[in-house]
Amino acid sequence: MEKEKFDYFIKTEKNNWEVVIGLEVHAQVISESKLFSASSTKFGAKPNTQVSLVDSAFPGMLPVINQYCIEQAVKTGLGLNAKINLLSIFDRKNYFYADLPAGYQISQYKNPIVGEGSVTLDMPYGSKRVGIERLHLEQDAGKSIHDLSPDNTFVDLNRSGVALMEIVSKPDLRSPYEVNAYVKKLRSIMRYLKTCDGNMQEGSLRADVNVSVRKKGDKNFGTRCEIKNVNSIKFMEMAIDSEAKRQVELLESGKKIDQETRLFDTKKNETRSMRSKEEAHDYRYFPDPDLLPLKIEQSFIDDLKKKLPELPDEKKDRFIKKFKLTSYEANLLVSEVNISKYFEEVIKSADIKLAKNWITGDLFAVLNDKNLDIKDSPVSPKNLASLINAISSGKISGKIAKKVFELMVENGEEPSKIIKEKGLKQQSDPKELEKIIIKVLENNSDKVSEYKSGKEKLYGFFVGEIMKASSGKANPKLVNDILKEKLKK
Numbered sequence: 001m002e003k004e005k006f007d008y009f010i011k012t013e014k015n016n017w018e019v020v021i022g023l024e025v026h027a028q029v030i031s032e033s034k035l036f037s038a039s040s041t042k043f044g045a046k047p048n049t050q051v052s053l054v055d056s057a058f059p060g061m062l063p064v065i066n067q068y069c070i071e072q073a074v075k076t077g078l079g080l081n082a083k084i085n086l087l088s089i090f091d092r093k094n095y096f097y098a099d100l101p102a103g104y105q106i107s108q109y110k111n112p113i114v115g116e117g118s119v120t121l122d123m124p125y126g127s128k129r130v131g132i133e134r135l136h137l138e139q140d141a142g143k144s145i146h147d148l149s150p151d152n153t154f155v156d157l158n159r160s161g162v163a164l165m166e167i168v169s170k171p172d173l174r175s176p177y178e179v180n181a182y183v184k185k186l187r188s189i190m191r192y193l194k195t196c197d198g199n200m201q202e203g204s205l206r207a208d209v210n211v212s213v214r215k216k217g218d219k220n221f222g223t224r225c226e227i228k229n230v231n232s233i234k235f236m237e238m239a240i241d242s243e244a245k246r247q248v249e250l251l252e253s254g255k256k257i258d259q260e261t262r263l264f265d266t267k268k269n270e271t272r273s274m275r276s277k278e279e280a281h282d283y284r285y286f287p288d289p290d291l292l293p294l295k296i297e298q299s300f301i302d303d304l305k306k307k308l309p310e311l312p313d314e315k316k317d318r319f320i321k322k323f324k325l326t327s328y329e330a331n332l333l334v335s336e337v338n339i340s341k342y343f344e345e346v347i348k349s350a351d352i353k354l355a356k357n358w359i360t361g362d363l364f365a366v367l368n369d370k371n372l373d374i375k376d377s378p379v380s381p382k383n384l385a386s387l388i389n390a391i392s393s394g395k396i397s398g399k400i401a402k403k404v405f406e407l408m409v410e411n412g413e414e415p416s417k418i419i420k421e422k423g424l425k426q427q428s429d430p431k432e433l434e435k436i437i438i439k440v441l442e443n444n445s446d447k448v449s450e451y452k453s454g455k456e457k458l459y460g461f462f463v464g465e466i467m468k469a470s471s472g473k474a475n476p477k478l479v480n481d482i483l484k485e486k487l488k489k
Contacts, residue, residue: 019211023167031066062290082116099157099160107136107139119182132169133168143155179209332364351389358387359384383415403422451487459487
């Protein structure tokens, strides 16, 4: 099959415009405590119940680095094929927000913990390499709450100090679809590594999206605008499309693009100006005097590297080679760590081809309909394997299996129990099937004559009547074998 071609351009009467996109993804580190304090990071706690003196910037309180967060950042860097820097420095990024108690954020600027890396995307038009500029660690701010009172803003500091990894891509992305694939790939890698859960509904993964446009064929980048704090992939796609069209309209009317930070209004499907884009010097970065430079031994990195799990790209290659899957099928089955685990559990005792078809077809449809993760599937790997084995052994037909599967989704029961209780076992007794077939042919003698005179399309009619007479339980292979013999006579 011929691959699709890349064709995402903003097309006008005058020009074709190329969209250039870079992402700053903020991923919350999976850790029971914060980056510089022992406070809990549990989601959903009552406001201001997970705040230490360090988190609230109480005078005289000193930050203490959480080694586990360092390990998580290094593991993520290794998963991104990135350079791990043996020396990194924590800086103070100075700005005033009501939910930033210290008046600065502890982040990393010139010397991040992770340097350049890359991820590979599988697009319909081929592989796409996206460069990673850096990954740095920083603490999250608190949360301002504006909708509890018409006159007051409330501040919840539970998130203050939570460890974030900011993963900055190079401006290598060229469409909302590539952004979709990129964010999903990052999330997949981090879930395999158990360094970020990627739960966008809980705010543990969000992104600042940098967008610019240029005429197709131009080498120079246009003026970029940053769309701040987008917390869903769908909204990222919508925001990019809207912002790119806004910039094109401005340029084609002879106006210039102001470099600025913008917000995306999801209801109006448009971006709006927030503030002029700050430069690094606006934040007055300087090394945090309370934190020594972070030095990492190469042995520390090597040890973590040895313990890394099999990552999506490696697993995909193995699935293709070992299980003879297509690239597309393998991509589906390795996209999430829980999906790959489910598949490998099923094929321990069931046919690989049938397992692949049932998981990517019927099971995925159910999960999408019910908005469930596969780890919460109403059909366990063991029960799906049993269903597949019932098909393979001829106990039930593929058609009956669909009915059984529906009941398994409803009640979570074993297929063997459902088959027995509902009387769904396939009829595979040749003598009993022969009786049914003879009766069908006798009842339709006129059509038998027509078939024998050359109307071979009537064969399907006979099969349908036989299946109807057997309540859909007749073994299709045996039906075909016996029916062909009877029609020869």
